Amino acid sequence: MKIIVKNIFIILFSFFILSCSAQSKESFKAKEIYKSNSLIITQISENAFIHTSFKQTNDFGNVPCNGLIVKDKNETIVFDTPTNDKGSEELIQWINEKLHAKINAVIPTHFHDDSLGGLLAFHKKNIPSYSYVKTIELAKENNFVIPENSFNDSAILKVGDKDVVARYFGEGHTKDNAVGYFPSEHILFGGCLLKELEAGKGYLGDANVSAWSGTVGKVKKEYPDVKIVVPGHGDYGDARLLDYTITLFKSQ
Template sequence: MILRKLFLILFISGSIFFLLKDLSGIQNPHQAPFTSKADSLYKDNIVYTSDNLIIEKLSGHTYLHTSFLNTNDFGRVACNGMIAVNGNEAIIFDTPADNTGSEELIKFVNEKLKSRINAVIPTHFHNDCVGGLEIFHDNKIPVYASVKTIQLLQKNNNNKEYSTPMNGFEDSLALNIGDKTVYAQYFGEGHTTDNIIGYFPEDKAIFGGCLIKEIDASKGYLGDANVNAWSETVSKIRQNYPQVEIVIPGHGDSGGKELFDYTILLFE
């Protein structure tokens, strides 16, 4: 009799366990979460790491570089940039946050990827994009920036000429690496009034910089932002690049077009 009761208790407990397990896998259709494709984007393919710099290979010709910026409000922040490589030539979007990381990045591209850096392009005027420009200039690497970015750098330098010479462009720029082309494009205001994105068609990869948020990110620093225009700007990018497969945000994990969708909703 005791054994029979024990068996019934175990049977009922087991049934409840499996029922709850099955129910836990059912998603509420009204609360469907955003999911990132970051795990499929060579997430574990780290090709370089140090205290100052991490480099991941995201696809055949596209790399993610991550450096670190010490801030008062957010602590030590990981900051992303993109490297596009083809035919032993490279273009870099955003410098690492400091000179040391920039020196390491230049050395990696030159020695490990055996590529000449044709240009570095900051996507906006904040330190996480331009912190290492001086090192690139010292290595005779051309710097390209939008006219808006150059003006903001000068304004934030007490209206004195910014120390690093730059080649200015208006709303778009196309540069070659080998037989492929890399693009920089301005779509509108968002994180800043000057934020641009980088696009490498060969790998269908976009570097969105701080204009694009990783999944579950907060709105972050808004001191120079136009939050009313942000969603519309990102919507334009999404519409202009329906074929994109890799999207790199300014901070956090890379993914796909779901990063556009998340950012649009965040600022609506």
Template sequence: MNLRFLIGLLLSGLIRNLLFAQQNALVYQSESLQIEQVSEHVFIHVSYLQTQDFGKVACNGMLVLEGNEALIFDTPTSNEVSEELIRWIEADKKAMVKGVLATHFHDDCLGGLEAFHARGIPSFGSDRTLDLAQKAGEAVPQHGFSEELIHELGEIKVISKYFGEGHTRDNVVVYVPSERVLFGGCLIKELNASVGYLGDANVGTWSETVRGVKAAFGDIKTVIPGHGKAGGVELLDYTIQLFMEK
């Protein structure tokens, strides 16, 4: 192999690795909130929920930023931490939150919704989520949709879509095509995770629902699960296999 070509290949790989490391950098951390960048316009926000069955659980949400506008998918777990996230976006990124969307009706998606409402930030969820949240006595998103909702931030399109039941009857996923980033929420498991909480689950359809997600978004690069570490398409495959066995 030509030495110059080999050196160029190695340098190219090194640059890609450095860019990847920068994109996955921790950009903010406090006792209650962590923010990590996963692509040019997409971040993971992590907050914590104290549960009876699983102890203190880290809960992922997604933030999409373009220019001076931001969208949040799943609130942090409390109003106080949601306010912390909003303040960071305003102070550090000089951006305004244009909306927040809950991917399902549990506390790890809706726990901080009232903080957004107090600031006049519009909230969204599927019609199923609105119905289940109301029945559960949770804060309810203001605007519903049936199967799919598309938000636009400048040139960036963000697709929220329902594929079927799994973790809950209402779980939706969110895809950012230009970034090739999927926020799977609690429908998608991190590698080697257990099945987790199944109190509102449909285990029988879970694998088929995730197959639909994988088929619809064939160019996924990064997958953000509801809990745990982000990865690639292998998270979808792991989730499919995990619930095929149930």
């Protein structure tokens, strides 16, 4: 009888521990963990952080611009740089000193300065950069800092023991807009290809509006299990950002 009671206790205790663990992962509460005049860092999961810098524009005012940091063990990978080198220097210092982590790579997802405007600061720290091949072509054409390594379709990099994916699905906000995916936490960095809920169409000077919905549709199909979606500007959310962007640019 004692053995049966003991076994029941062990089973119940194990179930309690597992359910608490699952609950804590599901109920992670995002929190702002760093803020200065030029940079905000928000932790959105156990191993992912949004970095937000700012770009002054004529048409849209002082625009917040998002990038993503993903982490495993004492290593990180950064998607998109802050908008200038000063912001990038601040971000690199924060990752090194507060996360106690090295940066394995930086991945600008398109050629605009809200994606690679602070790239030189990463290069000066000998942090390698990777971009879709068209991003490198467009950076050269526009006399911007040029990413060092190119990929034709996708690249899979390692952060700690985890994979990080960068992939090009087609034209939209620009001809070269790629996305990033962190499979272990089902987090998609959509960059400027994706819009926050209720957003307008934004800057269309380099866009392919007719292709945009179809490109996002391919992203949605590739990552059906996505849980967190981070756009290039504004609030992050879930897969509804994909649906919203598809609807926003659908041909009337």
